[in-house]
Amino acid sequence: MSKIVGIDLGTTNSLVATVDSGIPFVIADDEGRRLTPSVVHWPASGDLPLVGHAANRVRAIKPAQTAYSVKRFIGRRGSDISQEEMLVTYPVAGQGGGPVKIKIHEREFTPEEISAEVLKKLKKDAEVALGEAVTRAVITVPAYFNDAQRNATKRAGELAGFTVERIINEPTAAALAYGLDKLREKSKIAVYDLGGGTFDLSILELNEGVFQVLSTNGNTRLGGDDLDKRMVDFLVGKIAAAGGPTPVNAEHGTRNTEQLAILSRVREVAELAKIKLSTETETEIALPFLTPDVSFSYKLARVELERLTRDIIERTRQHCIRALADAKLQSSDLDQIILVGGQTRMPLVRKLVSEWFGCAEFEEERGGIRLGEDHHKRTGPLLNTSQNPDEAVALGAAIQAEILSGGFKNVLLLDVTPLSLGIETFGGLMNVIIPRNSTIPVKAGEMFTTAVDHQQSMLIHVLQGERERAKDNWSLGRFTLEFGSAPRGVPRVGVQFEIDANGILHVLARDTRTGREKIVEMKSAVDVDDTAVTKMVEESVEHAFDDLGARRWIEAKLKADELLAATRKGLADCAGELEAEYETQVQSALGELSLALTTGQTEGGTGDLKRLQLACAELDRVTKPLAELLMDKAMEALLRKRGAIS
Ligand code: AMP
Numbered sequence: 001m002s003k004i005v006g007i008d009l010g011t012t013n014s015l016v017a018t019v020d021s022g023i024p025f026v027i028a029d030d031e032g033r034r035l036t037p038s039v040v041h042w043p044a045s046g047d048l049p050l051v052g053h054a055a056n057r058v059r060a061i062k063p064a065q066t067a068y069s070v071k072r073f074i075g076r077r078g079s080d081i082s083q084e085e086m087l088v089t090y091p092v093a094g095q096g097g098g099p100v101k102i103k104i105h106e107r108e109f110t111p112e113e114i115s116a117e118v119l120k121k122l123k124k125d126a127e128v129a130l131g132e133a134v135t136r137a138v139i140t141v142p143a144y145f146n147d148a149q150r151n152a153t154k155r156a157g158e159l160a161g162f163t164v165e166r167i168i169n170e171p172t173a174a175a176l177a178y179g180l181d182k183l184r185e186k187s188k189i190a191v192y193d194l195g196g197g198t199f200d201l202s203i204l205e206l207n208e209g210v211f212q213v214l215s216t217n218g219n220t221r222l223g224g225d226d227l228d229k230r231m232v233d234f235l236v237g238k239i240a241a242a243g244g245p246t247p248v249n250a251e252h253g254t255r256n257t258e259q260l261a262i263l264s265r266v267r268e269v270a271e272l273a274k275i276k277l278s279t280e281t282e283t284e285i286a287l288p289f290l291t292p293d294v295s296f297s298y299k300l301a302r303v304e305l306e307r308l309t310r311d312i313i314e315r316t317r318q319h320c321i322r323a324l325a326d327a328k329l330q331s332s333d334l335d336q337i338i339l340v341g342g343q344t345r346m347p348l349v350r351k352l353v354s355e356w357f358g359c360a361e362f363e364e365e366r367g368g369i370r371l372g373e374d375h376h377k378r379t380g381p382l383l384n385t386s387q388n389p390d391e392a393v394a395l396g397a398a399i400q401a402e403i404l405s406g407g408f409k410n411v412l413l414l415d416v417t418p419l420s421l422g423i424e425t426f427g428g429l430m431n432v433i434i435p436r437n438s439t440i441p442v443k444a445g446e447m448f449t450t451a452v453d454h455q456q457s458m459l460i461h462v463l464q465g466e467r468e469r470a471k472d473n474w475s476l477g478r479f480t481l482e483f484g485s486a487p488r489g490v491p492r493v494g495v496q497f498e499i500d501a502n503g504i505l506h507v508l509a510r511d512t513r514t515g516r517e518k519i520v521e522m523k524s525a526v527d528v529d530d531t532a533v534t535k536m537v538e539e540s541v542e543h544a545f546d547d548l549g550a551r552r553w554i555e556a557k558l559k560a561d562e563l564l565a566a567t568r569k570g571l572a573d574c575a576g577e578l579e580a581e582y583e584t585q586v587q588s589a590l591g592e593l594s595l596a597l598t599t600g601q602t603e604g605g606t607g608d609l610k611r612l613q614l615a616c617a618e619l620d621r622v623t624k625p626l627a628e629l630l631m632d633k634a635m636e637a638l639l640r641k642r643g644a645i646s
Helices: 053-059 111-130 147-159 170-177 224-241 257-276 302-326 347-356 373-377 392-404 530-542 544-573 580-598 609-622 624-641
Strands: 004-009 013-020 023-026 039-041 066-068 101-104 107-109 136-141 163-169 188-194 199-207 210-219 282-291 294-301 336-340 382-384 413-416 421-425 429-434 442-448 455-464 474-486 493-499 505-511 517-521
Touching: 004 111, 004 147, 004 170, 004 392, 013 111, 013 392, 023 392, 039 053, 039 111, 053 066, 107 111, 111 136, 111 147, 136 147, 136 170, 136 392, 147 163, 163 170, 163 392, 170 188, 170 199, 170 210, 170 336, 170 392, 188 302, 199 302, 210 302, 210 530, 224 257, 224 282, 224 294, 224 302, 257 282, 294 302, 302 347, 302 530, 336 347, 336 392, 347 382, 421 493, 429 442, 429 493, 429 544, 455 505, 455 517, 474 505, 474 517, 530 544, 544 580, 544 609, 544 624, 580 609, 609 624
Parallel strands: 004 136, 136 163, 188 336, 210 413, 336 382
Antiparallel strands: 004 013, 013 023, 039 066, 101 107, 188 199, 199 210, 282 294, 421 429, 421 455, 442 493, 455 474, 493 505, 505 517
């Protein structure tokens, strides 16, 4: 069987890695380069596309025919893409629920078709290096990718001719590459991953040789590209101030081909300067012949870059705080912070991460290993920078591939669900089946019944989110399961949620009487994106008090409705058998409960909960003799049926 390779399909760069004789390594292309830019260019001639470095080289001169950073668009709906995100140098279109389309030479491509070109190149490079056909792969995705994004990534792999054995989360893969499975039991690690286009912070714990992800938080639209954009804006301003061309038409914010070419050149030098400033304190930015008679140059200092971009890096802090809170940990509980993603080479990133997590000392020069005499001086976690941050994810994917092939037997990686999943139940409440931050793969189920008599079907409305009311969560989809008519409370419908190893949700609903069942894969999670996840979690905290009040009211109301119906039926069944005074007492308690219910009559409104609860308790108390009488009558009827009394 073919070897399984590990692939880091990055926003900016992609890598392919494998394991040989127990040693993971990144496979280089025929020119010895290990990073392949995730860039594809289609020549006007209709020849095959240029991929990687070759495409990157023409990107500046043919910006409109060169696609880059398509990972930002993969698996997302047109309507979800903001105007700002559309500001790339190639034409991006997308409307409504359809996928994003990239139009080059009158041909429309989906982001997965473009990613497939990058994957095809990696496949070819691996085949040349390994001297055999390579048809199986493990591909990594950011932890915050939703179902649709994971599926689209898998499809990209298949379009490239791979059988995708597994989709794994990037930070989870990185922990393997850092060899953290060798740490002592119960060690806790944070993986800080800042790449070109995505940020993830994951907290892992080592338990009996198994990595468990305790929590994860991040943003699929935050990364080195944002720093580049900030620098481009800065340089464009400087160029204009120096009398150079402006790459944007002031009135409409539009650009012509020449302006696009200038913008591409500015972006290229901006990124190069940013990378240089990770090792140097000052660099010269040169843009000769922006127009035949204007050249531009600027001396940029590291401190100026830091001043320009600090707020972008600081945006990662809130995700670190949330991930720690979700894992119920403090930074001092962590043993190590590992750095992943090219952008973490920036000294300011390392400095800030070190400060936020209270790392006692920052030890890059020691390869991140805690050494000798000053060990006792440290209190915080160790900032481990011992691995190449660009390669860690691909190496981890290769290690996971080796595990799947039967090598490296003792390690297993587990990921978690970013948001709770459940279904809508009586009264419009969210019934959680798989809570947020559950380790995947995971399977969980619950039994449900009907609320009204003679119901012949049940609507399974699948929800994702952290709010108490169904309407405040995201709807992932709905389907109906039919069954035979029966009195309320009799049908038993088992609902099972299963999130597979790729993070894809399958929902099964089965009528236990007939065995009739439906299994639905939830593809419509396409709406979910990371900012929305953040918003959802924030809102759940913000509205926690109201939400809890609403849940209490709905639950009390359901109970009251049930009690009212049962009491009315009981009164009818015992008509003529009750003393008038007692009947009046029950009627009065009934009246008060009905009145208490009207206090919440506005749509979705909650009423006077205390009054409702008191009225419920009072009716419950008052109807005790009635319930006993009904029990006696039922018993009598049963005995009569059995012929014991006549
Ligand atoms: P990745 O997605 O991990 O390939 O990271 C790519 C991002 O890292 C891009 O935004 C690069 O500009 C950035 N990057 C790569 N090397 C460096 C460096 N030495 N210093 C700062 N940023 C870097």
